[in-house]
Amino acid sequence: MTRIIAGLAGGVRLRVPLAGTRPTSERVREALFGALDARGLCDGARVLDLYAGSGALGLEAASRGAESVVLVERDRAAAKVAERNAEAVAQAGAVRALVEAVAVAPFLARTGRRFDLVLVDPPYDLPQAELEGALAALAPALDHPATVVVERSRRSAPLALPGDLEVEREKAYGDTIVLSLATRGTARDADPVAAAETPPAAEAGAP
Numbered sequence: 001m002t003r004i005i006a007g008l009a010g011g012v013r014l015r016v017p018l019a020g021t022r023p024t025s026e027r028v029r030e031a032l033f034g035a036l037d038a039r040g041l042c043d044g045a046r047v048l049d050l051y052a053g054s055g056a057l058g059l060e061a062a063s064r065g066a067e068s069v070v071l072v073e074r075d076r077a078a079a080k081v082a083e084r085n086a087e088a089v090a091q092a093g094a095v096r097a098l099v100e101a102v103a104v105a106p107f108l109a110r111t112g113r114r115f116d117l118v119l120v121d122p123p124y125d126l127p128q129a130e131l132e133g134a135l136a137a138l139a140p141a142l143d144h145p146a147t148v149v150v151e152r153s154r155r156s157a158p159l160a161l162p163g164d165l166e167v168e169r170e171k172a173y174g175d176t177i178v179l180s181l182a183t184r185g186t187a188r189d190a191d192p193v194a195a196a197e198t199p200p201a202a203e204a205g206a207p
Contacts, residue, residue, distance in 0.1 A: 002056055005030050006037075007063030009092035014085045016054045017078040024057060024121055024151060028173045032149065033060055035171075035180075036117070041147055042066055045117040048141070050104050050134065051126075055082035055097060057119040062086075062094040066117070069097035072107050108137040116143040121151040128157055136162040139183075148181040 004012045005026065024032075036042050043065035049058030052071035062069045071086065073079045079101035090096035100107055118138060122131055131150075138148070139162045148165060154177045161167070161181065168182040 002026060002054070004056075004060055004063045004089060004092075005033065007060070007065065008094045009059070009063035009089040012063075012088050012092050014054055014056055014059065014088070015081050016056075017075070017081050025173075025176070028151070028176055028178065029056065029060060031171070031173065032057075032178055033064065036061075036147075036149075037064060041117055046113070046115050046143070048072070048113075048115040048118045048138075049097075050118065050120045050138075051122040052082055052099075053078055053121070055085045055099070057121060058097055059085055059089045059094075061117065061119070062089055062097055063092070066095060068095060070100060070113065070115075071097050072100045072102065072104055074101065074103040076101055104134050105137060108134065108141060111141055114141055114143045116146045118142070118146065118148040120148060124153045124156075128159075132160050135159070135165065139164045142183050144183050146183045148183075150179040150181065152177055152179065 002014050002016060004010055004014065033042065042061050045061060045066045047058055047061045047066045047069045049055060049069065049071045052058055052073040055071045058069045058071045071082050073082055079099055082099045086097040086099055142164070154172055154175050164183055165181045166184055167179055169180045171178050
């Protein structure tokens with residue numbers, strides 16, 4: 001068992017899957033959300049939690065005032081646990097999170113939603129190229145501004161980020177490192193299709 005740390009559902013106990021996931025430690029989660037709250041990034045946010053496991057990260061955001069939360073977890077058993085946790089947090093007055101029992105890549109390929117806070121806590125053994133591909137696929141679904149938090153092993157190689165994301169800050173907690181990424185530019189910059197369809201600016205003095 002773990003628990004929601006603060007907010008509307010503070011103290012609510014969360015179930016954790018029996019196997020196959022690596023829950024974020026309570027110490028890291030408390031520090032992470034303390035920093036997000038200090039910047040006003042949870043209240044009213046549209047949150048996406050990728051590789052969600054029990055949903056603890058996304059549900060912490062829900063408890064702290066997020067407007068909407070989507071939890072993406074491909075493992076069916078873990079997704080069922082996340083559903084039960086989402087219901088418990090909603091019963092405490094927070095928004096009801098939507099659980100998507102699907103892998104990250106197909107979810108990002110079909111989603112029409114936009115998000116301004118994304119929490120990414122993949123298994124430490126997820127191939128580097130797969131994580132980098134997920135971040136590239138995520139870019140068109142990000143609002144501007146948006147924050148993407150990535151939790152990784154401290155021993156991981158540096159990430160190659162898509163052009164729309166840059167490292168804003170990073171913090172180590174034992175064997176874990178938490179990267180805070182931020183969007184730059186505009187939403188159109190992140191969407192090559194939209195950018196290609198943009199008509200050229202009219203020349204000065206043209207009728």
